[in-house]
Amino acid sequence: MKTKTTAIPRDPLKIPKPVSNPAAALIRDTLNHHKITQIEAAQAMNISKAQLSDVIRQKKGVSAGMALRFHFCFGVPGDLLIRLQGQFDFQKAYHGKSGILRREVRAIA
Secondary structure, eight states: OOOOOOOOOOOGGGSOOOOSOHHHHHHHHHHHHTTOOHHHHHHHHTSOHHHHHHHHTTSSOOOHHHHHHHHHHHOOOHHHHHHHHHHHHHHHHHHHHHHHHHHHOOOOO
16 A cells, blocks of 8 residues: 655755865865875876866866775775765755756656
8 A cells, every 4th residue: 555655845944055065175175184286196096187176176076986086095985975976966956956846847745
């Protein structure tokens, strides 16, 4: 037997609007803490400086591959970077597209 569930209303004020990407900030702060340049870090992770720079400058998000490379290189848990990136992406989407999606999506449960 299927039970009826009701959607829990979300208060937009409780989902903070993102100011900056915490995953990118963690990467930047880790490099600063270890006094490592972006070039040195990129070489150690076997990626281009542009890839690392794009993440730090928040032009691109932290991918799973980047998170793993950072994990193996600096010991920062890759799953933490992915969770931070995911939360940032959700907050950005919620505040940027929720009005449009609310009109497009029909609640069935």
